[in-house]
Amino acid sequence: MTDQRPIHSAVLVKQVPDTHNITGEVMTKDGTMNRGALPAIFNPEDLNALEMALDIRERTGGTVTVITMGPPKAANILRDCLFRGADRVILLTDRRFAGADTLATSYVLQCAVQKAGPFDLVLCGRQAIDGDTAQVGPQTAEKLGIPQITYAETIIEITSTHVTAERALDSGSEIVRCTMPVLLTVVGSANTPRPASVRRQMERKLAAVPSEYTAIRAQWPEFESDEALDAYLTKRDLKIPVWTAEDIGATEGSIGLAGSPTQVHKVNFVVLESTESKTIAPTAEAIKAMIAELVHEYIVG
Amino acid sequence: MSEKQSIWVFIEHTDGVIADVSLELTGKARELGDQLGFEVVGLLCGHEVDALAQEVIAHGADRVLLADHEELALYRTLPYARVAIEEARKRKPEIFLIGGTPNGRDFAPRVASALRCGLTADCTDLQIGDYYVKKEDKTYKDLLFQIRPAFGGNLIATIVNPHTRPQMATVREGVMRKPAADAARVGVVEKIAPVFDPGDLVLQVLSRQVRKSTIKLKDAPVIVAGGAGIETADEFALLRELANLLGGEVGASRAAVDAGLIDRAHQVGQTGTTVRPRLYIAAGISGAIQHRAGMDQSSKIIAINTDPNAPMFQIAHYRIVGDVGEVLPLIIKTLRERSMDQREAE
Structure with missing residues (x-):
């Protein structure tokens, strides 16, 4: 493919609470989640999306831009993306984005992708582990007015106009060919994400959003003021841009809680109904008695 | 209209x-x-x-x-x-x-x-x-x-x-x-x-391969399911042996699927299949709500877990606090002896 033109990709990523360690205290009264109370990690399948984009860039040339919506500390996963090979990262943060459901989230992502683009490909993980809805990808594609290829596992071919991909479905697989621009949601089996490069990490360890400057200056006292640090980072292209609702031209009524058609009516802690139950010792005799009982009740034939 | x-x-x-x-x-x-x-x-x-x-x-x-x-x-x-x-x-x-x-x-x-x-x-x-x-x-x-x-x-x-x-x-x-x-x-x-x-x-389907699912989890009368407490392929083989003895299917929690012990088609729970078998044996499954949502209407539930506080015990009819690798062979042995006794009686 000598006449391959460069392909420009946007990757949409999310910092998620590590839901394996969730407790009741992380819930707020309105039923949304207090994300600050949980350890935050890079949503696993978003790393697969990033890897797919980096791999495409190696084949075709071009750029990889990573966009996330989240609180300022989501800058952590953006730095991770820079270390792994992203060319450019953008943080979408605004208090008014808070409480967004998937529809309001996809609207913000649409605005940001349109401002940062144009792109040939938009990639994201199939789903995020905090909700498992798999809705934001297709909803963002619809809002962008572009087609979608969900559950993408392998990029078979990219030409200047089309992408051919294999989709992993529960019941088998499918090979599809589609015009670009197109949005792909990527499954975990697609690839093994490359680790952060040590060299890139050394070069970009200071990459930061302005709200992190105080913490950085505590560690690096040679920066005498925020302005000095800002000038240093800007010059080296290490200042992570932060975009608010105004920056991306998002309409107030379409973002955050106000832009979310779904509302949490109530959240119940699960009260386990106590079942009439027997404790069986892990011994041959006790188990024999249990089986006899199950046979008697025609549960076991 | x-x-x-x-x-x-x-x-x-x-x-x-x-x-x-x-x-x-x-x-x-x-x-x-x-x-x-x-x-x-x-x-x-x-x-x-x-x-x-x-x-x-x-x-x-x-x-x-x-x-x-x-x-x-x-x-x-x-x-x-x-x-x-x-x-x-x-x-x-x-x-x-x-x-x-x-x-x-x-x-x-x-x-x-x-x-x-x-x-x-x-x-x-x-x-x-x-x-x-x-x-x-x-x-x-x-x-x-x-x-x-x-x-x-x-x-x-x-x-x-x-x-x-x-x-x-x-x-x-x-x-x-x-x-x-x-x-x-x-x-x-x-x-x-x-x-x-x-x-x-603008999107064309060039080819589609359908893998016929051989497992019928939803209709299985008995499901023997394994979770994070199953650590080895050998232990998983015990599940299959027991399921075969009982004329049932092997199920799994998401943890077991994510660990690569079994194909996703076997996953029971909110994001897998919801089942209502006559008997559900939960081996080494702690019982997260997403899993319970997919099996809590089973007629009888046997839970096996080393952790006496596993939530699964609260919905189980039979609680066995013990190691899966020891308890499953006991159940298998009991069932084999029963079927031999039956054959002799005939």
Whole structure:
């Protein structure tokens, strides 16, 4: 493919609470989640999306831009993306984005992708582990007015106009060919994400959003003021841009809680109904008695 | 066209066979429709699928919207979504239910985004209820309560869409019960003629490989399931041995699937299959809400776990605190001895 033109990709990523360690205290009264109370990690399948984009860039040339919506500390996963090979990262943060459901989230992502683009490909993980809805990808594609290829596992071919991909479905697989621009949601089996490069990490360890400057200056006292640090980072292209609702031209009524058609009516802690139950010792005799009982009740034939 | 308010169900089909989940949801829609006095409508897109319409009616629909077009022969997001979006804009359904299959989860968010309405994924229950909004001092009557485990576990959230229509939800296969077909049921088949833009047809399916699933988890009378407490392939082999002895299937929690011990087709739970076997043996499964949601209606549950505080013990009928690697062989041995005794008796 000598006449391959460069392909420009946007990757949409999310910092998620590590839901394996969730407790009741992380819930707020309105039923949304207090994300600050949980350890935050890079949503696993978003790393697969990033890897797919980096791999495409190696084949075709071009750029990889990573966009996330989240609180300022989501800058952590953006730095991770820079270390792994992203060319450019953008943080979408605004208090008014808070409480967004998937529809309001996809609207913000649409605005940001349109401002940062144009792109040939938009990639994201199939789903995020905090909700498992798999809705934001297709909803963002619809809002962008572009087609979608969900559950993408392998990029078979990219030409200047089309992408051919294999989709992993529960019941088998499918090979599809589609015009670009197109949005792909990527499954975990697609690839093994490359680790952060040590060299890139050394070069970009200071990459930061302005709200992190105080913490950085505590560690690096040679920066005498925020302005000095800002000038240093800007010059080296290490200042992570932060975009608010105004920056991306998002309409107030379409973002955050106000832009979310779904509302949490109530959240119940699960009260386990106590079942009439027997404790069986892990011994041959006790188990024999249990089986006899199950046979008697025609549960076991 | 009927002016009656309606509940829609997306009818998915492969090779001329309607997906079970679509018929299960038609049954649920019938239940909700009777409660609300709404018409139940099946949205059937495809090519030369007229024969399927009566089956949808037999399972509870009053009307089938039949979009027949060669571009709809295989499921593709944009043409299918085009039909749903256009028809929903015209007919304004109150509720729209979609099976939580790979295609359903591809289709539903595309449609919800275009209609700017709420969508809740993987509901484990659907009910009708009233919702009071304090800010507006207003009670919204007869909303669809979309109930699902949320936030990684421990919690069950009830989601509502007071302001937008349709109220959309996806539900996984097996969560609702498939109603018995009533061939005598009468309904209307209304043909619609879809019109596509070139932009709807930019994606081509070059090939499709269907892997026939050999496991029938949903209908298995006995399920022997393993979770994070199963550490080795040898222990997993014990599950299979026991399942074979009992004429059942092997199930798994998400932890076991994610660990690569078994294929995802065996996953029981909110994002897997919902099952109601006669006997469910949970071996080394702690019992997160997402897993319990998929098996807590089993007639008898045996839980085996080294952790006496595992939540699974609270819904189990038989609690065995012990190591899976020791307890399973004991059960297998007991069953083998029984069948030998029986053979001798004969």
